[in-house]
Amino acid sequence: MSLRALLFTGVAAATITSLGAATIDNDKVQPFPQPAPVTISEKSAVKFKPSLIIDGRCHPYPAVNAAGETSGGLKGVGQNDGDCKGSGLGSQVYGRAVWHKDRWVNMYAWYFPKDFYDGFFGKVCYRHSWVNAVVWLDNPALENPTVLAVSAVKGDGEYDITSMAASSRKFARLLRGRR
Structure with missing residues (x-):
């Protein structure tokens, strides 16, 4: 499956899930517990x-709960991190x-309930935002897999791909990987 198909499948599944479900306040969405890894x-x-570095921005929140209820997000008003400093229920990756x-x-x-960016005509704010990162490995079945590259989406929707051989410091500004 291509990365484009993988991303499309995820977006389509989230859209279909939200069609028959209610929208609830962003701070009421109960995250799924992380299951013990088996495979x-x-x-x-x-x-x-990866772990995110939050620097004066909105914190991540869960987007959907076990009942299929989705976050209503927050209006893109006020401070970048206003009303958006983390859910007391926990986050979700x-x-x-x-x-x-x-x-x-x-x-x-x-998932972030709101986001801002500096546009051509000033600050642009909107409800709902997604950020993603991709970790490229040689083979997960190896005892010690090698991280080949890490990619993160930039504000313009393009991916910044950093080869581990080229520079790990460049990407460390965006993400801190746990290994």
Whole structure:
């Protein structure tokens, strides 16, 4: 499955799930507990799950609960982190993994109830935002898989891909990986 198909599947599933479900306040969405990893794919996903660095922005929240109720988000008004400093119920990381061109790919996604960016005509604010990161490995079944590259989506929707051989410091500004 290609990365584009993987991303499309995730967005389609989230859209279909939200069609028959209620929308609730962003701070009322109960996150799913992380299950104990059993398969090679699950163990790899947990081992290489990045941590976000939140710097004066909205914190991630769960997007959907077990009943299929989805976050209503927040209006894009006020301070960048106003009313958005983290759910008392916990956060949620969504993930998928797939082989892509002989590389193992772990994709992680975080939901934010609102976001801002500096546009051409000033500050642009909107309800609902997703950020994702991709960790590229040689093979998750190896005792010590090698991280080949890490990708993160930039504000313009393009991916910044950093090869571990080229520079790990560049990407460390965005994510701190746990290994």
